[in-house]
Amino acid sequence: MFDENGDCRSTYEQMRKKLNGLSDKKLFQLQHSTEKAQISMGMTFNVYHDSKGVEKILHLDLVPRIISAQEWQVIEEGLQQRIKAVNLFLDDIYNDQKIFKDKVIPSEVVLSSSDYLKPCIGLKPPKGIWSHISGSDIVRDQNGKFYVLEDNLRCPSGVSYLLENREIIKQAFPELFSSLGVRPVSEYPSMLLNMLQYMSEESNPTVAVLTPGIYNSAYFEHSYLAQQMGVELVTGPDLMVKNKRVYMQTTKGLEPVHALYRRIDDTFMDPTVFNPDSMLGVPGLFEAYKAGNIVIANAPGTGVADDKAVYTYMPKIIKYYLNEDPIIENVPTYMCSEKDDLAYVLENIEELVVKETNAAGGYGMLIGPKADKEEHEKFRKLLRANPRNYIAQPTLSLSTVPTLSNEGFAPRHVDLRPYVVYGEKIDVLPGALTRVALVKDSLVVNSSQGGGSKDTWVLFE
Numbered sequence: 001m002f003d004e005n006g007d008c009r010s011t012y013e014q015m016r017k018k019l020n021g022l023s024d025k026k027l028f029q030l031q032h033s034t035e036k037a038q039i040s041m042g043m044t045f046n047v048y049h050d051s052k053g054v055e056k057i058l059h060l061d062l063v064p065r066i067i068s069a070q071e072w073q074v075i076e077e078g079l080q081q082r083i084k085a086v087n088l089f090l091d092d093i094y095n096d097q098k099i100f101k102d103k104v105i106p107s108e109v110v111l112s113s114s115d116y117l118k119p120c121i122g123l124k125p126p127k128g129i130w131s132h133i134s135g136s137d138i139v140r141d142q143n144g145k146f147y148v149l150e151d152n153l154r155c156p157s158g159v160s161y162l163l164e165n166r167e168i169i170k171q172a173f174p175e176l177f178s179s180l181g182v183r184p185v186s187e188y189p190s191m192l193l194n195m196l197q198y199m200s201e202e203s204n205p206t207v208a209v210l211t212p213g214i215y216n217s218a219y220f221e222h223s224y225l226a227q228q229m230g231v232e233l234v235t236g237p238d239l240m241v242k243n244k245r246v247y248m249q250t251t252k253g254l255e256p257v258h259a260l261y262r263r264i265d266d267t268f269m270d271p272t273v274f275n276p277d278s279m280l281g282v283p284g285l286f287e288a289y290k291a292g293n294i295v296i297a298n299a300p301g302t303g304v305a306d307d308k309a310v311y312t313y314m315p316k317i318i319k320y321y322l323n324e325d326p327i328i329e330n331v332p333t334y335m336c337s338e339k340d341d342l343a344y345v346l347e348n349i350e351e352l353v354v355k356e357t358n359a360a361g362g363y364g365m366l367i368g369p370k371a372d373k374e375e376h377e378k379f380r381k382l383l384r385a386n387p388r389n390y391i392a393q394p395t396l397s398l399s400t401v402p403t404l405s406n407e408g409f410a411p412r413h414v415d416l417r418p419y420v421v422y423g424e425k426i427d428v429l430p431g432a433l434t435r436v437a438l439v440k441d442s443l444v445v446n447s448s449q450g451g452g453s454k455d456t457w458v459l460f461e
Contacts, residue, residue: 001402011066011459018176019063024408030172031062031404037168042220043161058161059452061403064169065414065434066180066457075138075146076428078328079420081318083134086153086305087422088321090130094120094301104320105313109337112388113307114358115154117266119273119286120301126199129422131305132297133192133261135159135433138328138416140399147331147396149415150311154303155263158433159419160221161453163188163228166431169455181460185431188419189228195423196259199295205258208232208248210239212264212280222263232257236264241284244291259295266300308357308391309335332394336387345392346383349376352392353443354383367443369395398443401454403436413437415445416456432456 001012008016019027038057067075092099093110100107110116135156137149166185170177196207211222213235226233232248239257240247247254267274270286288294304310312333318326334341334352345352349368356364366379383390400411418432434454435445445451 011068014176014180015063015066015173018173019402019409027062027404034060034062034168034172037171038164041164043164059438060161060165060168061412061436061438061452061454062169062172063402063404063409064173064455064457065401065416066459069459069461071146072430072458074327075416075418076430078146078148078326079134079136079418079428080426081322081324081327082136082148082151082314083131083420083422083426085314085318085321086134086151087128087130089317090299090302090305091124091128092321093304094123099317099320102320104316105310109309109313110304113304113310115266115301115303115307117274117301117304120299123290123299123301125299126201126292126295129199130299131302132195132199132299132422134298134420134422135417136420138418138432139331139396140416142397142399144399146328148311148314148328149331150308151306151314152417153298153305154265155218155298156417156419157218157221157263158417158435158453159188159429160224162419162429162431162433162456164224165433165453165455177457180457182457183430183460185429188421188429189225191421191427191429192225192261193229193231195421196261196295196297198423199297200258201292202258205295206232206248206256207259207261208234208257210234210236210260210262210264212236212268216263218263225261236278236280236282239282239285241282241288244284244288244293246282246285246288246294257294259297261297266303269296269300306358308333308355309337309388312391331396334392336383336390336392341392342383342387345390346380349380349392351395353395354379354390354392357389357391365444367395370443395443401434401436403438403452403454405438405440410440412440413443413445414454430458432458 002008099105131153135152138146139149140146197205208231209222209226223233246257248257264280268278269281271278271281272283273286289296312335314330315326334345336342352368354366398413401414402409403412414434414436416432416434419429421427434456436452436454437445438452
């Protein structure tokens with residue numbers, strides 16, 4: 001909200017006046033109301049490793065994050081560029097593999113990834129699009145520069161919280177919302193549905209959301225999006241494949257399904273091709289997909305571009321396929337599989353963030369400056385044993401946004417997850433899920449690790 005001289009930034013001036021005009025009592029009442037609204041909407045998620053109970057609300061902070069039109073333009077163009085390059089990369093590594101032949105990326109980095117799926121070799125997804133829905137995580141440093149921290153291309157979650165956060169915070173500050181000119185985000189379900197319908201060759205395709213079921217951490221989101229799009233919510237056992245076509249089992253008999261927005265991991269989709277122990281998938285689904293009888297978003301095999309080792313090469317990937325420099329750069333990253341990088345990381349582990357290449361949700365991570373000697377030593381052993389499995393990054397001085405704590409307003413670190421839908425064109429929703437580290441000085445914003453969220457207001461001008 002404030003610059004280095006302590007002056008309020010122009011985008012936040014009206015918000016500052018509004019907050020200054022509210023008593024502490026009124027602020028805490030408003031915050032309490034947001035939490036009640038979340039519970040009444042059923043906005044909960046599951047934490048698998050928490051003994052205090054399964055369902056929690058994702059804490060929504062009262063103060064929205066405000067982003068100017070100029071700043072947003074950089075994010076939008078940067079993500080459109082990145083998603084275009086990622087799709088070309090995925091198509092290449094499963095088909096011609098020119099990027100390996102031209103020695104831009106060592107083939108072993110990609111082929112050794114647990115998310116590089118051999119059954120997808122030679123695959124040509126409908127209309128050539130692999131990643132239809134993505135949610136890259138973006139951070140900003142102390143100089144105001146944006147960086148991509150990581151990409152989420154399999155089943156990026158959180159968009160339902162973005163949409164519901166908007167409804168709640170808009171009611172907390174209705175006049176301010178109107179006077180600032182905030183871009184709407186309510187079109188996301190129709191963007192998603194239009195994309196799924198566009199991807200199908202059917203004139204009036206039947207669309208469904210494939211969920212692992214009620215025990216999944218993001219089940220609220222799966223049911224919410226199905227309801228908002230007006231489509232069926234199905235689990236694996238609701239579907240069957242007959243003559244390489246997919247059907248829903250309904251009370252009226254079998255009904256065809258033409259497009260699936262799948263919210264289960266690649267390897268759980270079809271036990272006959274991937275994980276034979278999967279109880280979540282649909283036997284024969286992959287064959288139906290290869291035969292062109294069903295659209296699956298995102299396409300099987302996209303997870304390899306989520307691998308943090310592959311992320312390291314994104315600037316080269318963009319340059320190779322688009323002949324452009326990245327509009328939004330990566331956070332500087334050390335590849336532990338590289339001998340010199342590994343030596344540097346082992347030597348300087350106290351100053352770095354170390355991440356597992358295929359972990360998500362804030363798991364498998366060491367934040368060097370916050371860890372003790374025992375944890376440093378534990379991670380040194382892990383790195384030496386399996387260097388391919390880790391990358392390391394400097395601890396950025398992440399930007400902060402005012403957040404209502406028990407003691408009043410305090411700076412808390414944030415990141416940004418915008419959502420991109422790739423169908424007829426690449427659309428970036430003009431809003432994002434701002435995730436906030438609720439613990440003082442913490443850099444971990446993941447909901448599974450105690451983080452919260454904010455509404456993100458992107459201005460028209």
